[in-house]
Amino acid sequence: MEQIMATQNTSSSTTPAAAKRGLAGIDKKIYDAVFNAVMSQRLPPGTKLTEAHFCDLFKVSRTIVRKALQRLAHAHIVELKPNHGATIASPTPEETREIFAARRGIEAAIIPLAIARANKTQIARLRKMAKDEHAAYESGDRATWISMSGEFHIALAELAGNSILQRFLAELVSRCSLIIALYEAPGSVACSHDEHDRLIDVIASGDIPLSLKMMEQHLLAIEAKLNLNDEEDKIDLAEILGLSPI
Structure with missing residues (x-):
């Protein structure tokens, strides 16, 4: 081991x-x-x-x-x-569903605010984070990879400029990171850096409806890959x- x-x-x-x-x-x-x-x-757990x-x-x-x-x-x-x-x-399946539902709601509120405030420098920062996340995954450092994936989403909340939403999301991301670490099905990739790259592209384009759709699909896909069998x-x-x- x-x-x-x-x-x-x-x-x-x-x-x-x-x-x-x-x-x-x-x-x-x-x-x-x-x-x-x-x-x-x-x-x-x-x-x-x-x-x-x-x-x-x-x-x-x-x-x-x-x-x-x-x-x-x-x-x-x-x-x-x-x-x-x-x-x-040991988050229960019911608690897991509630946590991810709450996170989808918070991130849906964050996306339009982040798009309204995004500039080239901030988009470049998000791209750098996605690149570093990919490097952590490729190196086999799973703990750092999961943490950096969560940090990417928190960075979007920071970009939105709403400290209350940021605080709520930080707690939800912490809980989701634990759930992913405990229950992610073997061999799956819970939060793909490629999905983050595509999301950054859409945010940079200013397309709010498509960004919202992609974020919801992204989070639903993460939840779907969890194995909650005891x-x-x-x-x-x-x-x-x-x-x-x-």
């Missing part, structure tokens, strides 16, 4: 979400290890994460572990429940995180 720490030693080792929240030191290491393991489909186990694996105090787990919960990667500890989030596998957390058990 590929070790997660090998991924972290690349130039994209610090996830965009972690960087934005100012994680540093060992709590960032824990955050990145879990984040990348989830995004690489090595930590399945429902996996229990005990504080004591993390303390042993990373040789740190419960305080540091709790800080990392709280950050992961804020990003919707884990769920924290009183008296039950932390588990990898599967339970025993896992070795130390092996998954690339650490030696005590």
